[in-house]
Structure formats: structure tokens, C-alpha cells
Amino acid sequence: MNMDHQHHQRSASHDQHRVLDLDAEVFGDHLAAVLDLTGVPAARSVVDLGAGTGAGSRLLRQRYPDAAVTCVDNDPQMLELLRGQGFTVVEADLDDGFPALAGPLIAADAAAEAPVDLVWASSSLHHVAHPARLLSGVRRALAQGGVLAVVELAGLPRFLSHTRGALLEQRCHAAAEAEGWNHHPDWTRVIEAAGFDVTMSEVTAVAPVTPAAREYAQQWFARFSDLAALTADDRDALEELLERFSDIELEPRATRTVWVATPD
Numbered sequence: 571m572n573m574d575h576q577h578h579q580r581s582a583s584h585d586q587h588r589v590l591d592l593d594a595e596v597f598g599d600h601l602a603a604v605l606d607l608t609g610v611p612a613a614r615s616v617v618d619l620g621a622g623t624g625a626g627s628r629l630l631r632q633r634y635p636d637a638a639v640t641c642v643d644n645d646p647q648m649l650e651l652l653r654g655q656g657f658t659v660v661e662a663d664l665d666d667g668f669p670a671l672a673g674p675l676i677a678a679d680a681a682a683e684a685p686v687d688l689v690w691a692s693s694s695l696h697h698v699a700h701p702a703r704l705l706s707g708v709r710r711a712l713a714q715g716g717v718l719a720v721v722e723l724a725g726l727p728r729f730l731s732h733t734r735g736a737l738l739e740q741r742c743h744a745a746a747e748a749e750g751w752n753h754h755p756d757w758t759r760v761i762e763a764a765g766f767d768v769t770m771s772e773v774t775a776v777a778p779v780t781p782a783a784r785e786y787a788q789q790w791f792a793r794f795s796d797l798a799a800l801t802a803d804d805r806d807a808l809e810e811l812l813e814r815f816s817d818i819e820l821e822p823r824a825t826r827t828v829w830v831a832t833p834d
């Protein structure tokens with residue numbers, strides 16, 4: 571591997587961490603509203619599948635302070651960040667199914683492999699090669715009355731409100747979708763087939779225009795610049811937008827789809 575490639579990999583990974591953290595900072599309240607939909611009043615054991623930089627894990631720990639929150643991921647750098655925040659981590663490839671949860675899954679005075687009260691999978695199920703296999707494993711791991719929450723971005727977050735910008739943003743989203751960004755199906759049937767009753771809903775949030783929101787928006791538009799499907803005119807408009815980004819009027823908003831599933 572040459573130095574340029576190494577540098578590129580490191581900075582791509584850093585950008586990915588930053589994007590996840592910015593999403594948590596800008597739309598954190600939104601995620602809390604999503605968690606409300608699960609209707610889990612108390613939990614001893616919670617598992618965050620594809621935990622990333624810990625946006626969901628931190629929310630889960632805050633909501634269930636007495637629970638053991640176990641984070642699963644296959645990216646060593648994410649796992650290091652999660653460990654640094656005091657989470658129990660399990661390094662596992664979710665393509666192989668629901669992992670064995672070694673370690674202090676629940677409080678030390680209880681049995682080591684107690685069933686799980688809440689499994690949370692936010693923006694992660696669409697990365698998994700065999701979701702049906704993973705979901706069957708989740709079904710087996712859940713406690714009586716346990717809940718699975720699958721969360722996906724219904725679309726990419728939107729930031730521009732004025733008509734011309736909003737249309738450019740729409741075309742950027744269409745080009746990104748054509749390249750498979752955030753691609754996921756309606757998970758309802760897949761989750762049902764794994765032995766769950768499922769309710770699907772959407773939560774939309776409008777976030778305040780903070781410096782983090784501006785940085786998050788700018789990150790998205792900078793990433794759009796690489797999209798092959800953009801026309802030359804749109805590429806020029808994007809460049810112009812990025813040049814005067816600090817003056818652009820923003821209205822950050824995002825919609826998440828949540829599937830709340832309970833064993834049938």
C-alpha cells in the first residue's frame with residue numbers, strides 16, 4: 571500500500587467518523603424521538619448493532635442508565651472509539667449473523683448470557699449481506715417482551731430551503747441514490763419473515779442552524795461534488811454554493827424510518 575493510498579484511507583475514515591458525530595450533534599433530539607417509538611420503559615440489556623461512533627449507544631446509555639449497553643461493529647477504529655467511551659464492545663461481522671455476546675452483557679450479579687431487552691440497528695442493517703440471518707439471530711436473542719428497532723434515513727438529510735438551492739439539492743440526492751447511497755428496502759417483510767410483528771413509522775425533524783449543522787451540510791455538499799451523474803451545470807452550481815457556503819440560508823431537516831418489531 572503506498573503512502574497516498576494510506577493517507578486517503580485514513581482521511582476517508584476520519585470523514586466518516588466526523589459525519590456520524592455531526593449527525594448525532596445536529597439530529598440527536600430526532601434520534602431520541604425515534605427511540606421513544608420503541609416503547610421500552612426499562613432495560614437491563616441493550617445491544618447496538620453497527621454502533622459506529624456511538625451516537626445510538628450514548629442515547630441508549632442515557633435512556634437506560636442501569637442497562638449494559640453492548641456495541642457490535644466490525645470496524646476496529648469504531649470499536650476503539652466505542653471502548654474509549656466505556657462501552658462493552660463485540661467485534662463481529664454481522665454478515666455472519668447475530669454474534670455471541672461474550673463479556674458483561676448484563677449487570678455482574680445476573681446470568682452472563684441473559685436475553686436482550688432492546689436491539690437497536692440504526693443505519694446499519696442495509697450494510698449487512700444477509701439481513702434475514704441476522705434478524706433470526708436477533709429473534710432468538712431477545713427476552714420475553716424484548717423489542718427490535720431498525721432505523722434508516724428515509725432520504726439524505728436536506729439543508730437548503732430557497733427554491734433554486736432546494737432543486738439543486740434534489741438533483742444531488744437523485745445522483746447519490748443512483749450510486750446506491752443510503753440504499754435500503756422497506757424492511758417490513760424481511761423483519762416479519764424472521765418471526766416479528768412490525769410497525770413502521772417515520773419521524774421528521776427540523777434542526778436549529780448551529781455551527782455543527784453548517785459543517786454537516788457543507789460535508790454533504792462537498793461529497794456530492796464527486797457524483798458522476800451530475801451535469802456540468804450542476805457541478806458548477808455546487809462549486810459556487812460551496813464557495814459562499816458560510817452565507818447560505820439553511821433549514822436542516824431529516825426524516826428517519828423506524829421499524830419497531832416484537833417477537834410474534
Ligand SMILES: C[S@@+](CC[C@H](N)C(=O)[O-])C[C@H]1O[C@@H](n2cnc3c(N)ncnc32)[C@H](O)[C@@H]1O
Nearest residue numbers: 620621622625643644645663664665692694697
Ligand atoms: C452508517 S454507520 C451507522 C453507525 C451508527 N449506528 C449511527 O447511527 O451513527 C454503519 C456502521 O455499521 C458498521 N457495519 C457495517 N457493516 C457491518 C458488518 N457486516 N458487521 C458489523 N458492522 C458493520 C460500520 O462499521 C459502521 O460503523
